[in-house]
Amino acid sequence: MKLQQNTRLALFSLLEFAADPQRQIPAAEIAQKYDVSSHHLAKVLAELSRVGMVQSVRGVGGGYRFIGNARRLTLMDVISRFEDVLPVEGNHSEATPVGQALASVLSEIDAIAKASMSSITLETMLRIVERQQAGSAAPAAKKSKPAKN
Amino acid sequence: MSKTTQPGAASKRRTKAIAPAPPAVAPARARAALSIRAVRHEDLDAVIEMDAMVTGIHKRDYWNSLYRRYAEAVATGHHFLVATADDEVIGFVIGEVRDWEFGSQPCGWVFAIDVRPDARLMGAATQLLQGICQRFRRAGVSKVRTLLARENTLILSFFRSQGMMISPFIPLEMDLEP
Numbered sequence: 205m206k207l208q209q210n211t212r213l214a215l216f217s218l219l220e221f222a223a224d225p226q227r228q229i230p231a232a233e234i235a236q237k238y239d240v241s242s243h244h245l246a247k248v249l250a251e252l253s254r255v256g257m258v259q260s261v262r263g264v265g266g267g268y269r270f271i272g273n274a275r276r277l278t279l280m281d282v283i284s285r286f287e288d289v290l291p292v293e294g295n296h297s298e299a300t301p302v303g304q305a306l307a308s309v310l311s312e313i314d315a316i317a318k319a320s321m322s323s324i325t326l327e328t329m330l331r332i333v334e335r336q337q338a339g340s341a342a343p344a345a346k347k348s349k350p351a352k353n
Numbered sequence: 354m355s356k357t358t359q360p361g362a363a364s365k366r367r368t369k370a371i372a373p374a375p376p377a378v379a380p381a382r383a384r385a386a387l388s389i390r391a392v393r394h395e396d397l398d399a400v401i402e403m404d405a406m407v408t409g410i411h412k413r414d415y416w417n418s419l420y421r422r423y424a425e426a427v428a429t430g431h432h433f434l435v436a437t438a439d440d441e442v443i444g445f446v447i448g449e450v451r452d453w454e455f456g457s458q459p460c461g462w463v464f465a466i467d468v469r470p471d472a473r474l475m476g477a478a479t480q481l482l483q484g485i486c487q488r489f490r491r492a493g494v495s496k497v498r499t500l501l502a503r504e505n506t507l508i509l510s511f512f513r514s515q516g517m518m519i520s521p522f523i524p525l526e527m528d529l530e531p
Binding site for chain 2: 275278315316318319320322323324325327328331335
């Protein structure tokens with residue numbers, strides 16, 4: 205499943221905000237971290253703000269903060285705001301037996317992807333991030349541990 | 354929460370639809386000290402009632418059979434645990450260690466987990482899962498699996514929140530011609 209850039213930016217931003225919901229994070233900080241244009245990101249954040257997932261705080265020290273429910277908001281809730289998650293309309297080739305067979309296999313893949321995206325909340329994603337960080341920190345710590353004499 | 358689908362050729366039971374998730378508010382029941390323990394025969398009525406609440410079907414014979422196979426066979430790696438609050442049964446989990454099925458190393462399988470709708474959001478399912486995983490670990494296995502319908506997003510979300518990821522196995526099925 206390939207996500208469009210706006211969708212990916214929305215997920216990156218929401219996960220950054222949800223990781224520290226008390227903090228107001230400037231859009232520029234997210235743009236710099238993910239190496240994207242602030243202008244492009246602003247459009248994504250405006251949509252997230254419009255649907256009530258984040259709140260924009262103006263002025264010095266302003267930025268955005270997460271105001272959704274990280275235990276309930278799923279990846280699919282976010283993805284469906286930015287792209288069409290319905291099955292792609294069939295075309296003429298799907299009227300053929302080969303086309304129908306191919307469409308049926310592709311729809312299996314879509315169904316599995318949707319089930320995954322619908323069952324993973326932002327909180328679960330943050331735990332996955334934590335586990336991955338812990339996993340990558342452990343070998344590094346092992347490496348830097350001085351050898352015993 | 355609801356039953357997951359039991360692995361193995363003998364288990365063709367489909368995952369039952371689950372009751373809608375309660376809203377993200379404080380649980381209806383006041384928070385009470387949770388306890389996880391092995392099921393006792395006197396717990397069966399509460400378990401049957403809980404299952405009927407979710408599935409709409411009373412299946413006493415089925416549960417009596419499960420009790421005989423799981424509660425009385427812990428030595429064989431079968432586990433049937435209940436969660437209690439104020440000495441009242443509010444949830445259960447059933448699972449077992451299976452060896453070398455599907456070409457896999459021995460691993461624990463969770464095939465049923467349920468919590469009374471009015472006792473959810475108290476952490477009972479988490480403690481039930483931890484309880485059975487602890488018993489699986491004692492049995493020497495280092496992997497736990499489950500299987501459920503992909504439209505069952507509530508329980509999928511629960512298992513995901515506990516750290517479960519998509520396994521390297523793909524379930525397959527086909528209709529048998531008469």
